[in-house]
Amino acid sequence: MYTKMNFVHISSRALSVTQHPVSSRALGLALGVALDAAFADPRRGHPVAFFGRAAAALERRLYGDARANGVAHVAILVGSATALGVAAEKAPPVARTLLTAAATWAVLGGTSLAREGEHMAGHLESGDLGAARERLPHLCGRDPSHLEAPELARATIESVAENTSDAVVAPLFWGAVAGVPGLLAYRAINTLDAMVGHRSPRYERFGWAAARTDDVANYLPARLTGLITVAAAPDRRNALAVLRRDGHRHPSPNSGRCEAAFAGGLGITLGGTNVYGTRVEHRPELGDGRKPEVGDIRRAVRLARRVCLGAAAVAVTVAALRGLTNARRR
Template sequence: MPLWCDPLGLALGVALDRLIGDPRTAHPVALFGGGAARLESVLYADARPNGVAHVALCVGGAAALGVLASRPRNPVARTALTAAATWAVLGGTTLAREGAFMADALERGDVAAARARLPHLCGRDPSALGPQELARATVESLAENTSDAVVAPLFWGAVAGVPGLLAYRAVNTLDAMVGHRSPRYERFGWAAARLDDVANYVPARLTAAFTVLAGPDRRGALAMWRRDGHRHPSPNAGRCEASFAGALGVTLGGTNVYGGRTEHRPTMGVGPKPDVGDIRRAVRLTRLVGLAAAGAALAATVATGLATTRATTAAANAALRLARGRRCRRAIV
């Protein structure tokens, strides 16, 4: 298989996401979610083993589909499938558009529209939120989802190709569906939540690093990442939010309400709470971090391909030398 197939497919998938974003109907992730929900109705019980089985079947099925999609030996087909898978799992453009919608609504004073739209970004209750709290929720969601929707898929695509892309999106989708804290999913969703933590451990820290590189205040981003990144309840989201807070010069965190459940989270950053103008700055930062992640993923994919080609060539040469040595010994005998 030519070296250029996977990097070109990844680049085309990133370009498709940047140009057109998510499909409005029949999104592959939504189709997966429907299948996962039907399987949940069969397997559900208030027990961890049932949740483990649910995750294993859903993620294993997605990974197996990725393996099958990677089998074509035709370079054009391989490139096209890689591009389609990359486009299907990325959500950077849609994330930026949601942030821009929130900024537009709050800039024109339409708090009702912003409250109605916030559930597209996060799960907190928007009914009592004013403009500043809506702005904070938006910036925090942009920070966290930059990792979930952009950096993490690209990382796993670079590490494991199409199977990595599809498996990661399955893990992240299951976490959103059943991994949250509630009486129904306290045990059943345990496996989905823990696997999502593992899958996002490296990408979240890469997101923070790219934020330091691409942000308007590099020193601030690095300082807040190091000082406050561990203070968030999530082992991963705090790294993203703290680095965004430092890069933008704002303070994130505080009291959040989720379906009647109130959480008091430590603050991160130094500066005022975000206002409406900070949403657009966060959107720009999200786009820049996404570009940095795409560049790093492409470089890693090329490097992996070169290393694999060299290893294959070296193994073939060693086998050839061994075969020649055997023929020489036979000729002497």
């Protein structure tokens, strides 16, 4: 017979599970994903922007044309973000859940990424090349001044593919694995790479640590992105084939996995010549389909949204299972 004592016993066990750090983590991740879907990134006052200003200020004090200076820059900033996350993990269960949700919202960029892709699609569909060229720097760093519609479409799709990993899958991966410290540390690493990790005379040595740390932090998430893309793609078989054949051909150890899976899944070919200011890069082609067209941008955005949902489901499930397992051991 189901008695009041049974109810109390079951309720006590359920409460002990929800109070476990990893269960708080699962709920916090889910809430953070929902917040990103509902509110995206604010135009002003974003926490990552505050971090960027702090990173720029520290750069002015530490800069030197040497790898050691860059290592110190990364260590101080990533270490500070990680320490803040460790402090958040020590909060009581409800507060820890809310802090996890806030951190997840702050580091995710999937909704904003999809909106940028849709803005580019709208400009190109209406034939407004000027507006599309002005908008492209919101997505990537290549020079848009001489790009026509097909190349603008390719740049947009490649950026959507790469940033689906950087803005969604990677932070959720590290959030599931390491909670708030993982979320904040990853976003710090990725932001520093965007700020100083690119190739230029100023950052060739100083930015080395930021670029290499970002490569390491994205190694597993990029490959997970490729696999989730295969599962979510319109053409799963071709997505897997192109991922296996071409994923390693990109100059980045990680970006190629994402772009190859998108290329195969959408039946297009990505890669080619890219211009970044005065620097020209000739990248290998990924895929064996036709060249991208304007209409493919919305297809890429839809695929990116499915990958984001898949990554969220995986992250929340992993965190929840870890919470249940650890609670049973206790």
